[in-house]
Amino acid sequence: MGVKILTSTRKIYVTRKLPEDIEARLAKHFDVRSWDEEDKPVPRETLLEEIKDVDGLFCMITETIDEEVLQAGKRLKVVANMAVGHNNIDVETATANGITVTNTPDVLTETTADLAFALLMASARRLVETSDTLQKGEWGAWSPMQFTGQDVFGQTLGIVGLGRIGEAVVKRAKGFDMDVLYYSRTRKKDKESELDIAYAELDRLLEKADFVMLLLPYSSESHHLIGQRELALMKENAILINASRGGIIDEDALYQALANDEIWGAGLDVYEQEPVPTDHPLLTLSNVTAVPHIGSASVKTRRAMADLAVDNLIQVLDEKEAVTPVNLLK
Incomplete structure (x- = not known):
């Protein structure tokens, strides 16, 4: 069988x-x-x-x-x-x-970049949360501050890991007039002028960015690169996007940061354990946009x-x- x-x-x-x-x-x-x-x-x-x-x-x-x-x-x-x-x-x-x-x-670069940026926008504008509210019949009347999210246009994006997918995301971000910071183990000075981006050490990137997007490979060096200390450096209105590998984020620390409003939201395509257990704490939070590892899924x-x-x-x-x-x- x-x-x-x-x-x-x-x-x-x-x-x-x-x-x-x-x-x-x-x-x-x-x-x-x-x-x-x-x-x-x-x-x-x-x-x-x-x-x-x-x-x-x-x-x-x-x-x-x-x-x-x-x-x-x-x-x-x-x-x-x-x-x-x-x-x-x-x-x-x-x-x-x-x-x-x-x-x-290479063959999945543009498709994964599309998903990463879509996850950023969906998290910022609460698309999954508000769609669920509508489909459940829980939308009452329009009100001035109802379902308000975060702007994307003109904001600062911090990319951690400037490989091919990172470069493709930069091009999408520039269409939204975003300022882009990047961090990678090897600084890529030739890309800075070509893509109109600025290098920042990881801590500074976390402090300055409105959106932090993880696009780096998983390794023993990147395991739990984003943990309690790093999350504490981020803005209260910041959104963390992970379209690389789950183990790069300490998920327990992320849950605490989101549950305690230390950061505003998260968009996740990847997880430490896949498939994700249905009782995973992160799935209980309305400020998490979670999709099932679909980065290359076209x-x-x-x-x-x-x-x-x-x-x-x-x-x-x-x-x-x-x-x-x-x-x-x-």
């Missing part, structure tokens, strides 16, 4: 149901087995069994590809992750075992991500260089 067989030659395991044409493309090159439950991650025991005799793995961020999984894959040559991030994969162990790890960067982009993952599998198993490798093997 839950596993189906496709077609011939070298063996691939796919951890989630893909569009039929993507499956057909894989089947032209490989003997493909896949987990066919669209909305449920493959059980770990199934993954550990299936990995034993495959040459390639097509996986999602929902799978933990750790040392145990990699060691079980005796024939494994490539792990193609359908995501930009790869903190779900033990890249060090993969490298030590001669396994190429690939990801799907039809065009998800298909492009899947195609790029297939390209990587074909290249590596044809003994050619991966299109978008995460690690470099000797």
Whole structure:
């Protein structure tokens, strides 16, 4: 149950149901087995069994590809992750075992930037909260200060992590005449004049920004980068947007800051535990706009991500260089 067989030659395991044409493309090159439950991650025991005799793995961020999984894959040559991030994969162990790890960067930049800025606007203008109020029949009469939110136009946006997605968000922010501050581990002076942005150390950015947007990769260094101390630096009317990875925010500290009106609101696409438990404290707050990790969720982009993952599998198993490798093997 839950596993189906496709077609011939070298063996691939796919951890989630893909569009039929993507499956057909894989089947032209490989003997493909896949987990066919669209909305449920493959059980770990199934993954550990299936990995034993495959040459390639097509996986999602929902799978933990750790040392145990990699060691079980005796024939494994490539792990193609359908995501930009790869903190779900033990890249060090993969490298030590001669396994190429690939990801799907670039193709989701604009789509994720759209979502990040949409989350900013929805949080500022309380779109989800007020839509729910209307649909529940709880809207009475119009009143002068009812449902008031925060302005976006002309405000200051602080971006933490100025990668490709950060740069794409800057272009959207400039359409709203926003002043943009950025912080990254490496200052990008060439981008400052090009994009009309200013560098600020993290503490200063938190103090000055009306909106703080997190767009940096998750790592041990960025774990809980935003905690109680950092939240206390933010303005009382500030909004925190996270469109990167959940572990970058200390969610307990964020709950306290929001519940005690230390900051005005938050827009969240990612969480420390996914799927988010329905009893998660943050979901009880009206000043939280929460969506289920949909940063790259457009039809065009998800298909492009899947195609790029297939390209990587074909290249590596044809003994050619991966299109978008995460690690470099000797």
